[in-house]
Amino acid sequence: MTDAAFLTQSPLFRNLDEAERAQVLIIGQVRCAPAGEVLFREGDSGDGLYILLQGSVRISKQVPSGEEALAVLEPPAYFGEMALIDDSPRAADAIVNEEAALFFLPMEQLQGLIESQPRTALKILYALCQVLAQRLRETNERYMSLFTIAQWGSANSGDPLPFP
Numbered sequence: 551m552t553d554a555a556f557l558t559q560s561p562l563f564r565n566l567d568e569a570e571r572a573q574v575l576i577i578g579q580v581r582c583a584p585a586g587e588v589l590f591r592e593g594d595s596g597d598g599l600y601i602l603l604q605g606s607v608r609i610s611k612q613v614p615s616g617e618e619a620l621a622v623l624e625p626p627a628y629f630g631e632m633a634l635i636d637d638s639p640r641a642a643d644a645i646v647n648e649e650a651a652l653f654f655l656p657m658e659q660l661q662g663l664i665e666s667q668p669r670t671a672l673k674i675l676y677a678l679c680q681v682l683a684q685r686l687r688e689t690n691e692r693y694m695s696l697f698t699i700a701q702w703g704s705a706n707s708g709d710p711l712p713f714p
Contacts, residue, residue: 556653559626560601562677570670577659581652589644589652596633596640598656601626605650610643622647631678633657 554571557563563574580603583589589600592611600607602625609629610619620642623629629644634657664671 556601556603556626560628561626561681562599562601562628562631562674565673565677566670570667570673573663573667573670574655577663578653578655581654583646583650583652585646585648587646589646590630590640591643592640594640596630596637596657598654599628599630599634599660600644601628601653601655603651603653606647607650607652608643608645608647610645612643617643631681634660634678 554568554575557566557571557574563571566574583605585605589607590597602623604625607623607627607629608619609621609623610617612618630640632638632641664674
């Protein structure tokens with residue numbers, strides 16, 4: 551069994567008590583991955599959630615000109631959580647950027663834990679909602695920054711201002 555200390559650093563699991571963290575440890579497994587290993591590709595089924603313990607992972611999408619990195623994650627980041635919310639395919643690629651140690655929680659076992667432990671489920675899902683709300687705020691800010699840049703560029707060309 552792995553030491554549960556890293557779970558206290560994870561936004562998803564830091565509010566769990568010791569017994570609840572032990573339950574998470576039981577269903578998860580530590581994986582080591584070399585740089586360049588593809589953890590999953592856009593379109594793959596969501597088979598689990600990852601917590602980054604060491605190293606870094608690149609979240610990216612394939613575009614006509616090649617790979618476009620959306621984020622480079624470092625500990626204690628987690629990813630793959632959208633599979634917990636819906637059964638949609640992965641939205642992006644996850645590629646090990648530098649040799650990494652990861653804690654993998656298989657979706658089936660994580661969902662079983664959530665269904666059988668309502669108090670634990672509430673804590674995990676509430677934390678997930680908080681993180682998703684923060685990410686949405688950040689996305690809105692980036693969108694508005696791009697919109698502002700587009701307005702200035704368009705205003706200089708004499709064209710009407712674009713509206714979303």
